[in-house]
Amino acid sequence: MLDRKLLFITGKGGVGKSTVAASLARAAVAQGKKVLLCEMDAKGALSKLLQTTELGFVPREISPNLSAMTMNTQDALREYVGIFLKTPFIAAIPGLAGIFDFVADAAPGVKEVLVVGKLCYEVRKGNFDIVIVDAESTGHIVAQVAAPTTLRNFVPIGPLNEQTLWMTEILEDPQKTGVVVVATCEEMAVNEAIDLVAALQSKTNVDTAAIVVNRVPSEVFTKSQEVVFAQLNLAKNRSIVAKKIGSNIDLALQATDLGRARRNLATHHISWLRRGLAEMRPIKDFLLLPDFSYEASDVLVNKLSSELEAELS
Amino acid sequence: MTTISELIQRDGLVVVCGSGGVGKTSVSAALGVLAATQTQKRVLVLTVDPAKRLANALGLSALGNTEVQITPELFKNSKTKLRGTLAAAMIDTKASWDELIIRHAPDEATRNTVLQNSLYKNLTERFVHSHDYIAVERLYQAHASGAYDLIIVDTPPSRNALTILDAPKRMQDFFSSRLLKLLTPSSQWQLLALAAKPFYEIADRLLGKGLLRDVAEFFTLFRTMETGFVERARNVEQLLHDSKTSFVVVTTLEDAPLSEAEFLSTALKERNFITSFAIANRVIPKELTSAALLEQAEVLKRLRNNAEFTSELASTLTSSEAEIDASLLSQTMATIANYAQATTQIIEHQTALTDRVAAFADNFASAPMLETDIADINGLIALGESLNIG
Incomplete structure (x- = not known):
């Protein structure tokens, strides 16, 4: 998936989109690529994860071959006006920002086109090998990637309309663009992922590049060890075991059991996800990432990116 | 120091906020169950997350926009019984918007034109953060009906849950904005209409011919509903600031959700809302030292x-x-x-993180990490009880 030019990382709120986006970016850099990482919501999660200062609209190289930026509709509008209409003075007219906000709130796809247009523009300029987008949560992504088409249907003529064509060419080419849907092993995250893939496939022509299940707890026991654990855990054996090993063995067993339960639940949700996706067009990559959520941010990104590198090579 | 039990003894509203994925919806439902089993109150849980398992746990096949009463039958295999009543509903933005338009439209013609306008659906989806506005509006509606003593609201899954609290204000600002007046000139304001002409010309060059005019037409209709909307937004805002409204911030003991919770709590304070409870969810059981x-x-x-x-x-x-x-x-x-x-x-x-949770609210409660997802009413009862003890 890292051979594409534009990747949108999305998923339910709280599944670790920013973490996965940052880790994918690091993995791409490790493969020798020049990467642009773009945060869509200016919340500052990315700069915190990458341990750098606040990001701006202009891409900044934060480490060798890794540049980052944050999206801003106003700046995207200014750039759009400057580049495509070749009348930069218009952008300086007072009140334009207000009028724009007003129309953009109402007309379908205007804001989205500016934002997606900026990303496609970076792809077209070719300063980077890959643009990785820490996108908004599931609710917005379909509207975003479908925006050029939506707008074309809504505004039949005009400069915005003409500009949407080349964007669509980039977005709808599976060699170039892909959506990465991130989920965790929880009911709602899994359901949202299934619904999202269905919506992407039915409402857009944009390819779903991968499903990433984040924070998968590791397996506690091998199958044969499970049998032993079950015997240790039997009520009738507990007192014998406690006498032989120590009374705190109960706590160690409880801790282990909590881990087993989390793993079992995760496995259940992953198979539910696979079943839900089986009814749809096949998706090339299905990646499981281990649970590093108790690590500090920098360690987390490093560990996840090595994990992704291994998975993707 | 207050306990969760005292929180649910009060009449009024409990607004549950937090980052995505921390178990907000389950906590909201558990608080509702606790209130309806410990007191004789009429309780409503309003949620935005359509979790099927949660609906099932409440004995419903799915949650809808209208409130559904939970039957005492659901508690037949539980030691705990309903003493009050418990209802649940999911906020459906589209359906709620339609209801609002129907309520505020001055006449049938306006109502039908608005509901059938192609811009309308798109508008209700994004302008003035309409999901958020609808959530508080729906809350107000349930409150004003007088049918409930206690309403627990699970806030929308927006990354910045604060937008719901700003939504009524934004709605008022929207109607009073100069731009709206410029774009929707009434007959008395011909001069202003003239002033708007350059805007239209620029917009036509930027966006495509006539788009802005179509939008303006829609808003001209929409403005006929101004009085109703603005008054309503003002009432909703008052309700949120009422002393009977409590804010609860839920988090897990992990870095990212906790930072979000801290940010949320600070921002609540800036808006003169008090976070009355911080809840740490999925805590390793205390006996495991x-x-x-x-x-x-x-x-x-x-x-x-x-x-x-x-x-x-x-x-x-x-x-x-x-x-x-x-x-x-x-x-x-x-x-x-x-x-x-x-x-x-x-x-x-x-x-190490617990102290940070305790620091952002006067009161603190926690719930243990569970071995399974909550799948039935007993799961919700257990979660409510552990919140009450922890």
């Missing part, structure tokens, strides 16, 4: 290498169902030791 687990891990590591010990224990554990072999027992003991040790790392991490 690092000291005990570490000690046990040491013992296990020592004993697993004692061949005499493992073969003796293996034969004790061997039964007709399972043949236990000493080397496999030794491996299993090593895994348990490792796991006990790994759990202490999580405990340390959680303990």
Whole structure:
């Protein structure tokens, strides 16, 4: 998936989109690529994860071959006006920002086109090998990637309309663009992922590049060890075991059991996800990432990116 | 210091906020169940997350926009019984918007034109953060109906849950904005209409011919509903600031959700809302202490290498169902030791973060990490009880 030019990382709120986006970016850099990482919501999660200062609209190289930026509709509008209409003075007219906000709130796809247009523009300029987008949560992504088409249907003529064509060419080419849907092993995250893939496939022509299940707890026991654990855990054996090993063995067993339960639940949700996706067009990559959520941010990104590198090579 | 029990004893509203994925919806439902079983109140839980399991836990096949009463029958296998009443509903933005338009439209013609306008659907989806506005509007509607003593609201899954609290204000601002007046000139304002002409020209060049005009037409209709909307937004805002409204911030003991919770709490304070409760969810059970687990891990590591010990224990554990072999027992003991040790790392991490949770609200409660998802009413009862104790 890292051979594409534009990747949108999305998923339910709280599944670790920013973490996965940052880790994918690091993995791409490790493969020798020049990467642009773009945060869509200016919340500052990315700069915190990458341990750098606040990001701006202009891409900044934060480490060798890794540049980052944050999206801003106003700046995207200014750039759009400057580049495509070749009348930069218009952008300086007072009140334009207000009028724009007003129309953009109402007309379908205007804001989205500016934002997606900026990303496609970076792809077209070719300063980077890959643009990785820490996108908004599931609710917005379909509207975003479908925006050029939506707008074309809504505004039949005009400069915005003409500009949407080349964007669509980039977005709808599976060699170039892909959506990465991130989920965790929880009911709602899994359901949202299934619904999202269905919506992407039915409402857009944009390819779903991968499903990433984040924070998968590791397996506690091998199958044969499970049998032993079950015997240790039997009520009738507990007192014998406690006498032989120590009374705190109960706590160690409880801790282990909590881990087993989390793993079992995760496995259940992953198979539910696979079943839900089986009814749809096949998706090339299905990646499981281990649970590093108790690590500090920098360690987390490093560990996840090595994990992704291994998975993707 | 207040307890969760005292929180649900009060009449009014409880607004539950937090980052995505921390269990907000379950906590909201559990608070509702606790209130309806501990008191004789008429309780409503309003949620935005359509979790099927949660609906099932409440005995419903799915949650809809209209409120559904939970039957006492649902509690037949529980020790705890309903003393009050419990209702639940999911906020459906589109349906709620339609209801609003129907309520505020001055006449049938306006109503139908608005509802059939192609811009309308798109508009209600995004302008003035309409999801958020609808959530508070829906809340107000339930409150104003007088049918409930206590309403618990699970806020929208927006990353910045604050937008819901700003939504009524934004709605008022929207109607009073100069731009709206410029774009929707009434007959008395011909001069202003003239002033708007350059805007239209620029917009036509930027966006395409006529788009802005279409938009303006829609808003001209929409403005006929101004009085109703603005008054309503003002009432909603008052309700949020009422002393009977409490804010609860839920988090897990992990870095990212906790930072979000802290940000949320500070921003609430800036808006003169008080976070009355901080709730830490999915906490490792208290009886699991690092000291005990570490000690046990040491013992296990020592004993697993004692061949005499493992073969003796293996034969004790061997039964007709399972043949236990000493080397496999030794491996299993090593895994348990490792796991006990790994759990202490999580405990340390959680303990270090607990102080931060306690710091952003006057009151603190916690709920343990569960071995399964909440799948039935007993799960919700148990979660409510642990919140009450923790």
